[in-house]
Amino acid sequence: MAAKNMIIYRKVMNFFRPGVQALWPLQIIDRHKFVEGKGLYVCNHYSVFDSLHFLTDLFKNRTNLLMKEEAMRTYVGIKFLNYMGAVPINREEVDIRAIKTCMTILRSDKPLVIFPEGTRNRSGDKNMGELKDGAVVFAIKTKSPIYPFMYYRPVRFFRRSYLIVGDTIDLSMYHGQKLNDVRAEATEHVRSEMQKLRVNLDNIVENKAKLKLCKKQDKIEKKRRNKADKLAIKISKQNRKGAKIGKIVQDTVVDKIDNEVN
Numbered sequence: 001m002a003a004k005n006m007i008i009y010r011k012v013m014n015f016f017r018p019g020v021q022a023l024w025p026l027q028i029i030d031r032h033k034f035v036e037g038k039g040l041y042v043c044n045h046y047s048v049f050d051s052l053h054f055l056t057d058l059f060k061n062r063t064n065l066l067m068k069e070e071a072m073r074t075y076v077g078i079k080f081l082n083y084m085g086a087v088p089i090n091r092e093e094v095d096i097r098a099i100k101t102c103m104t105i106l107r108s109d110k111p112l113v114i115f116p117e118g119t120r121n122r123s124g125d126k127n128m129g130e131l132k133d134g135a136v137v138f139a140i141k142t143k144s145p146i147y148p149f150m151y152y153r154p155v156r157f158f159r160r161s162y163l164i165v166g167d168t169i170d171l172s173m174y175h176g177q178k179l180n181d182v183r184a185e186a187t188e189h190v191r192s193e194m195q196k197l198r199v200n201l202d203n204i205v206e207n208k209a210k211l212k213l214c215k216k217q218d219k220i221e222k223k224r225r226n227k228a229d230k231l232a233i234k235i236s237k238q239n240r241k242g243a244k245i246g247k248i249v250q251d252t253v254v255d256k257i258d259n260e261v262n
Contacts, residue, residue: 007236009062009083010229017056025160026053029204029214031221033165034058038109039145040135042190043163044128044198045115046154053155053163054113055084060229064105065113066098091118099134106142114138116190124154126202128194136186140174146190150197152205162205166197 028034036059043050051065064085087105089098105112117129139146148166155161169190174182204210 006061010060013056020052020056023157024049024052024155025158026155027160027162027215028057028218029162029164029201031165031218033167035147036060037111038106039111039147040139041111041113041147041149042116042135043149044151044194045117045120046124046151047120049155050115050151051113059111063111063113066102102138103142106138106144126198128198131187131191133183133187136171136183136190137179139171140179140186143175145169146171148194148197150194150201152201162201164197164201166193169193
C-alpha cells in the first residue's frame, strides 16, 4: 500500500476506534508483546466481532484477514472487506486460490490473521475446538512465526472482554522436514501453547490485582504506540514533501541546462 493510502487507512481506523471500543469494550493484556510484521496471528474464535480490535486497536498498518466467503457476497461487503485486507475462503472445499493468496502474503513479509478453529465457538465457553492445520502449513512452508492471541469470552455489546497477546510460537524445528510427517504434531504444539495462554489469561482476569496492573501497563503501551504512530506519519509527510521539492529542483536544473544548450 502506497504511503498516501496508508495514511488514509490509518485515519479511517483511528476514526472507527473510539466507536468500536465504546460498543465492544476490550482490554488488551500484554500489549507490549505485540509485533507487527510478517507472520500468522492466530486466535480463538467466538463471534463475527473478533476481528474488529485487530483492525482498529492492534495493527497500525493494513493487515490481511482470512474470512469465510459467505461474508463477501454483497457489493458493499466485497468493497469494504477487500479494503480491510480480507481474503475470502471457501470452507466447503480445498480453496486453491485462497491458499495461494495466503502464501503470497506471507512470502511478501506481510501479516495474516487466522482463526484456526475454522468456525465460531457458539457456546461461548472456554474450551477451544480442534485446530485446522492450515495455519501450521502456511507457517512451515513460508518459515513464518506464529503469534498467538486468546479472547477471555465473546465480544458483545457494552460488555468488557479481554484479549491477551502471547509469546511467539517458533516452528523452525519442523523446517526441512516432510510436511505430511509433522503437520499433526506441529498443530498439536500450537494448540498446546494456546491452551497455556488460556490458563495465563484466566489467572490474570480472575485476579483483580493482576488485572489492574495489566490495565495500567496497557495504557502506558497505548500512549507509547500512539506517539510512535504520530511520529511515523510526520516523517512520511516530510519525506513526501522532500520528494516534491527534489522533483522541482531537478526539473529546474534540467530546464536550465536545456536553455544553456539551446
